[in-house]
Amino acid sequence: MKFLTACTAGLLSLALFSAANNSAEAGAGADKVAPDKGAGELDLTQFPGQIVDEVIVPVPSEIFAALDRLGDPDWKKQLGIERRPGFTERTDVALLLGATVADGFIAVQAEDRKTVENVGRDVLSLAAALGVRDDVLKHCEGIDEAAKTSKWDTVRTELDATQATVKAKMELLRDGALAECISVGGWLRGTEVITSIIAGGYSRDRAELLYQPDLAEYFNDVMEDMLTRARNPAKLKAIADGVARLREIMQSGDENLTEKSVKEMNTICTDLVKSITTKG
């Protein structure tokens, strides 16, 4: 973690590309494939380059693809709420939108057509509250159509596209932090489900999926940023604190999260998701 903090501060240095590498040379005609056995280390003291992105947040379908490797848990048990509250505060709406998209993925895992259709409608309604209804309409229609014919991979793709479209629009409107609130909501709902499943059949190997301290740190920063302009700071402060605690737990055992840690993470996520999906 200290490594990445140093990285963020731009104090890195690279002994980069020192060993034999397989680069693309100008004028190279045919494609070439070569294994790189992985030798060498980064020297982190004087990096002159630029960090393009602090942490690239995985898209929801990437995370749920990882969940496919957890076997065949009872996804129906993980399905979320059926009625979502109507929020007026944009931060609340963005957090709820992220959690709702995650619910869509869970419904896909459960192959629950009705819930997927409901999620599609809810996503459209939340997007309307953010002023981006027209941008996501075709994706929501795509979700509905694909759900009717049980084309689950298409539903996943459209859910990804919906979230990405809303985020892109928010960023276009220079509201990047709000866009990331969508990711925070989805990540918390996803982590709630993953911790629930792993706690129900714990193994160190499965728990390793939860090792995401840099994502947690990034999301904590997002929430701290939103706090400075929030109308409801108490709710955001609770989320920021909860995410900070999740990061502490993730870091406490390196990649080896204990069953107790997983259960504590589940409790935290459940409380935070409840605060996101209900009017308190």
Add this chain to the structure above:
Amino acid sequence: MRLKHHIFLSTALCALALAFTTPRASAVVDDAHSAALEAAMDAVKEGFKIRQEYWNGNLVSGEQKLVKHQFFKGGTVWFWLGSSTEKVKMEIEIYDSNGVKVASEKKSGKDFTSLKLTPTKTGTYLIVFKLTGVTKEEIDWALVYGWK
């Protein structure tokens, strides 16, 4: 010609990857992005999904860039680095969060280089790349990501 090629690529990728859009380049043809997408075609045919968002810009010859990404054990990821600037040497490497270079498979061509990784551990990885040209001029680049 390049535009037609871009349209063909986009159409093919949409068909294969179920209609992604590219908001950052909706109005302007980004040839570096096209090069990266073209390089990604084979992987898309193998079932890899291409992330809608991508990263692009210009850099001075020899300048290094870094992106961090959370990967999950058991998956497979690709990064394609493209450029439309001629006579450019492209290099891409991947390191784990401890700064240790990770074994990967690489593939390169005239206007791209790429890297394939199957992470054995869940965690943050650092993707570092640089492009070196024959002069100090600015070089365009685009980085595309795919996973399965």
